[in-house]
Amino acid sequence: MEMNLYFFITTYKILGFVYNITFRIDVLLLNLRSNLNLILIKIKYEKQKKIVLRCLAMRKSFQKSFFIIFFFAWAIGTLAQIKVVKGVVLDTQGEPVIGASVVVKGVPNGVITDFDGKFSIQNIPDDATIQISFVGYKTQNILVKGKNYFNITLQEDAEMLEEVVVIGYGSVKKSDVTGALTQVSEKQIKERPVQNALQAMQGKAPGVDITTNSRPGEVGEVRIRGNRSITADNDPLYVIDGIPMVAGSINDINPNDIESMEILKDASATAIYGSRGANGVVLITTKNGKVGKVSISYDGTVTFSKIHSMTDWMDSGELIDWNRQAYINAGAYTGAYGTAPDPNTDGDLLFGGISRYPYLKPYFKQAWEYNADGSYKMRPATAEEIKAGYATEVPVYNSKNIPTTPWTDYVTRTAVTHNHQISLSAGTEKSKLYMSLAYLDQESPMRDQDFKRYTAKINGEIQVAKFLKVGMGINASHSIKNYGIINNGSGSGYKDSYGYALDKLPYAPAYDEEGIPLNVSDGPSHYNPMLDVTEAINETRYYSVMFNSYGEIDLGKIWSPLEGFTWRTNFGTQYRNSRYGSYYGNNFSNPLGHSAYAANTAYNDHDQHLSWTLENLLYYNKTFNKIHSVGLTLMQSAEYSRSEGLEVRAFNCTFPTALWYSVGNSDLTRDTPGSSFSTQSRASYMARFNYSLMNRYLLTATGRWDGASMLAVGNKWDFFPSVALAWKMNEENFLKGLDWIDQLKVRVGYGVTGNASIKPYQTTGSMTTNGSGKYIGMGNISNVTIGAKASVLPNKDLGWEKTATTNIGLDFGFLNNRISGSLEYYVANTSDLLLNKALPYMSGYTNILTNVGKTRNRGFELTLSTINIKTRDFTWKTDFTFSTNKEEIMELANGKVDDIANKWFIGKPINDVWVYKYDRLWQNSNDDLRQLAIYGANSITMLPGMAKLVDQPLIEVPQGTEGAITKDIEYRDINGKNIRETVTYLDNGYGKFDDNDKQHIGSFSPKWIGGFTTTFIYKNWQLNSFIYARMGSTYYGLLQTYGRRVEKDVWSPENPSGKFPIQRTGGITTNDYSNYMGFTKGNMVAIRNIALSYSFPEKWLNKMGVTNFQIYTQVLNPFIFGGELVKAGINPDDTTGWNTTANNNDTGFIGGQTNNTILTRSYVIGLRIGF
Helix, strand or coil: CEEEEEEEEEEEEECCEEEEEEEEEEEECCCCCCCCCCCEEEEEECCCCEEEEEEEECCCCHHHHHHHHHHHHHHHHHHCCCEEEEEEEECCCCCECCCCEEEECCCCCEEECCCCCEEEEEEECCCCEEEEECCCECCEEEECCCCCEEEEECCECHHHHCCEEEECCEEEEHHHCCCCEEEEEHHHHCCCCCCCHHHHHCCCCCCEEECCCCCCCCCCCEEECCCCCCCCCCCCEEEECCEECCCCCHHHCCHHHEEEEEEECCHHHHHHHHHHCCCCEEEEEECCCCCEEEEEEEEEEEEEEEEEECCCECCHHHHHHHHHHHHHHCCCCCCCCECCCCHHHHHHHCCCCCCCCHHHHHHHHCCECECCCCCECEEECCHHHHHCCECCEEECECHHHCCCCCHHHHCECCEEEEEEEEEEEEECCCEEEEEEEEEEEEECCECCCEEEEEEEEEEEEEEEECCEEEEEEEEEEEEEEECCCCCCCCCCCCCCHHHHHHHCCCCCCCECCCCCECCCCCCCCCCCHHHHCCCEEEEEEEEEEEEEEEEEEEHHHCCHHHCCEEEEEEEEEEEEEEEEEEEECCCCCCCCCCHHHCCCEEEEEEEEEEEEEEEEEEEEEEEECCCEEEEEEEEEEEEEEEEEEEEEEECCCCCHHHCCCCCCCCCCCCCEEEEEEEEEEEEEEEEEEEEEECCCEEEEEEEEEEEECCCCCCCCEEEEEEEEEEEEHHHCHHHHCCCCEEEEEEEEEEEEEEECCCCCCHHHCEEECCCCEEECCCCCCCCEEECCEEEECCCCCCCCEEEEEEEEEEEEEECCCCEEEEEEEEEEEEECCEEEEECCHHHCCCEEEEECCEEEEEEEEEEEEEEEEECCCEEEEEEEEEEEEEEEEEEECCECCCECCCCECECCCCCEEEECCEEEECCCCHHHHHHHHHHHHCCCCCCCCCEEECCCCCCECCCCCCCEEEEEEEEECCCCCEEEEEEEEECCCCCCCCHHHCEEEEECCCCEEEEEEEEEEECCEEEEEEEEEEECCEEECCCCCCCCECCCCECECCECCCCECCCCCCCCCCCCCHHHHHEEECCEEEEEEEEEEEECCHHHHHCCCCCEEEEEEEEEEEEEEECHHHHCCCCCCCCCCCCCECCCCCCCECCCCCHHHEEEEEEEEEEEEEC
């Protein structure tokens, strides 16, 4: 039963509005059995200014309902005196400001603007003041004064909008920076998909050279302003959220979790890190929660990658013909048809031995045509062929019919890489929270390589009280790195499955007629990648945790006389565990022939690294009389790290399926266990003083005392000072009238930093068991007792290498900062280098490690950003970086004396290339033939078309001249005439090759590097590209693939201008110096990426509750350009192993024929969405 009752109570007139209060009473008997009353009251405020009260009641006492009704009528009358205020918040361009804070000043009542910049806030008294604020804009306070709708335009706050950068133990406005610093922002990191933070820095920071390493899970080599140390580490210090990275790895951090990276380059910026600042410092700040509503973001990419061979490799027929011509050139081809292909000769000579390896015959047979009786079909030779040496009748031969085994296709694939992240950000004025989960599954285009990484990140911050703030962050990572069947770091042989496949001959079959991989014991198909690819594994697992926390107390809010003082304590710890395991199965062929890769061999290596850092800091910041700003930072820190390792290699393992997890079940007489342990600690004290006068003249002075357990007693501490000055010229009165100058700041700094390269226990010397076995005992002793002996002489005075740097810089911004950037010039002098100094033999030691030697680095850096066009719908902007660096060795162990054995030279760079210099190819001319005869008289046999080295000049003198050499020579001139003569020439080194003939032909370090980014934005579309250049370095590899690649520009008597040497096999024994042709310039310009993105309009997203939605596509490494090296099919981008030789061999570099013959092209599809 339902009963309806309507009646009006009263009418109110408040603030000019008429409110009719209407009561509607619906009575419904719901439960007759229980006879209970349930009263539900709902108040609805309708747009027609009516307040409707609906009362549902069960029957008990109808009078009680009226008392309730009158009570609410009274309450509603009171509420009707408070109103609602609405409005919209826009920026100066008329665009809505989303997420602006709108609060009633003085009371806890507020909202944030929606996607259209609109807001609606209730319970606003007539005399209220609403406050509107948003990051980067000036806060506005507006009196209500009876209004109920506002159009609000926020003005940009230039001071707040100014970029803030992180420095050591703090942050400052970019305009107040006094040292050399480059920032890589989150936006720059996201410009292209990267697997680690270093990839994002390449080409973005001048003075920072980062090499490419295309192996999954690996990072490139980083050099900030070149190499300073000859024997010690040149890697920079990484600081993650204020904690120096000791036990972790940069590869354990998901790049999408990074807010910014600051690269500190000069000593005035890095001296605050004392003994570890000489090689530069990379400050990495991870993301934290943002004030505002909770936001959830997804960022994901799918990448398709494929290897593009830059080298045009010969097919089977081309290689057979090339090799035959090599025998012909040497006069060593013995075919029955002159120089024409002979099937009875070629089968064993050129095809790898078909008489011994029948599996080669199917390929061989397809090169020839046959008669019905099975004999070889013949044809008459042409006149041109007969002139070239063919017989009058030759077999019908077509090398194009020879099948070519696509070895590299078999070991490669179209790799698919998934990179996905979900993150959450939330924050209020009291607390902030950021969380993320990420997954990277990176397939290599090589079938047997891949990398997986799982990361979890959480950062939190709480304002516990007005004076106390605490924060904590954890980064956890687990990664699996699979190097496949080969992990070769030695000085010879291929380095992975791709290099393995390249080494195979194209006419060697990989499969039999039934499609089964060939498993043969000898011949060209003996080592078969398709058999081995499932027989071996090299896997490394990493488990990493980085923890950081802090507590910060504003002492001035506890006691007003301490205003300006802040105390902060940082504590962080890092743990990393790695396990490297390799196993080679029963059928592994061991193509490198190394015992470590023998069948049924397992290797298990465990390493653990743990470190913690505790820092206590006291800050003081105060401004006096509005013109004097003072900042003081005091710091005390303690650090401890511990490492240990355990390894074992087992042979003839019993259980193949156990891989490296059952090494005890093996031939224990051959196992090779090993272990390691080290611990070290540091203590530091630091003081920094900042002073600003009238915001024009800036001073920064720091001093840091570092002590380390690695150094000997009495020599454990050292001091590292720095000072920097800056002058904001644009703040001067004589420039303030020039509106087109936004910033013009001159900087100069000087400081001393250290390279903490002393290893634990290094000052105490070391012991060894090598050569320490002795026969000890009485009588005829047959057993050797193994003892120990000192191998390295202790040096209690050993200390850190030190670098003193002077830096001059200019920061500029013009035309409303549409043109901005910086210029830097620096000189870095490094002293006390760690070098071995020879000792007298009678001491029992050969040398001692000591602090001697000096190096110097000088360079110039430029950063330039321009906004070339900017309209409402279209923007074009560019970013350019350029840097040079010149390294010089100033002194070595014996002063200004070259160390030829180590190839270190005074006045030359550390990576100097000192080798024989290639001159040209010997020609079939009378002068060259005569010189070749002189070399022959000195037991050096060379022929026309071979490489000629730069030698001492030939200076002929009369016979009998003092210091002269006389040789009898014989040769044929170009007309075939036999010439005999006696030659006398000065003994100045001509006619032989030794160290006196070697020259400094360059350096493996580039002379300059640069990056160029251009961005076009049209409405919601964005197109950008990034170009990276490295110029002036020397690279070895021009002839790396010679003899396997297609090469037309080859010397011959008919082509004497050919660039590359004549191929020769067999014949007389010669001295071939063509390896020295391999040194050339490693110049390259690479287009790193081209990206196109579209961001959906916010108006479309508002209805779905989505804050941003962006889709994008990219192509990575589409093109590379360069000099003769690139034209020859070599990619100088990946320098891994190509600047290090084995056994001090001039041309025996440990790089392999893999990464520098390919270009990995990738196509990316990505999505970013936020809620």
